[in-house]
Amino acid sequence: MNPANDKNYRERVYEIVRKIPPGRVMTYGQLAEILGEGYTPRTVGYVMHGADTENVPWQRVINSQGGCSTAKMTMPVNLQQGILESEGVVFNEKGKCALVTYLWFPEGYEPEEDQQPSLLE
DNA sequence: AACTTGACGAGGG
DNA sequence: CCCCTCGCCAAGT
Numbered sequence: 091m092n093p094a095n096d097k098n099y100r101e102r103v104y105e106i107v108r109k110i111p112p113g114r115v116m117t118y119g120q121l122a123e124i125l126g127e128g129y130t131p132r133t134v135g136y137v138m139h140g141a142d143t144e145n146v147p148w149q150r151v152i153n154s155q156g157g158c159s160t161a162k163m164t165m166p167v168n169l170q171q172g173i174l175e176s177e178g179v180v181f182n183e184k185g186k187c188a189l190v191t192y193l194w195f196p197e198g199y200e201p202e203e204d205q206q207p208s209l210l211e
Numbered sequence: 212a213a214c215t216t217g218a219c220g221a222g223g224g
Numbered sequence: 225c226c227c228c229t230c231g232c233c234a235a236g237t
Contacts, residue, residue, distance in 0.1 A: 099234080117220090118219050118220080119219065122220095122232095129232095129233085130219075130220090130232040130234095131220055131232080132218095132220085132231090132232055132233065132234085133219090133232075133234055135217070135219055136216095136217065136218080136219095136233080136234060136235075137218095137234085139217080148218085151218080153218080153219065153220080154219075154220060154221090155220090158218080159219075162218090163218075170218085
């Protein structure tokens with residue numbers, strides 16, 4: 091697909107993000123992998139930056155380390171982390187949450203037993 | 212058309 | 225654990 095003129099390029103990302111349940115998260119890389127060709131973690135981040143905060147639970151997309159990449163932008167208080175915490179996600183003192191606990195996989199993309207994220211806490 | 216900039220991520224030191 | 229490099233690709237200059 092030709093990303094350049096495809097308005098749905100962004101919509102394809104939001105479509106999945108809207109399905110993430112409260113209190114659960116997905117990573118940029120995870121979304122890129124599911125979307126496939128033309129998408130990379132970086133472009134997914136770019137798309138999320140322009141997300142309609144009213145209709146997309148943008149706060150549920152974090153980086154592969156379990157932290158919020160918006161930390162520097164919302165200084166001194168990280169808005170994203172705050173919202174996630176209000177949804178029940180617990181972050182440690184370094185601003186990381188346990189992906190093993192909160193990572194969410196869309197139907198049909200559940201990980202294999204042996205490749206579960208082995209991260210944090 | 213060339214160059215730069217990211218809400219990224221894997222790999223190496 | 226921290227820091228750096230490099231690949232990635234849409235957008236803006």
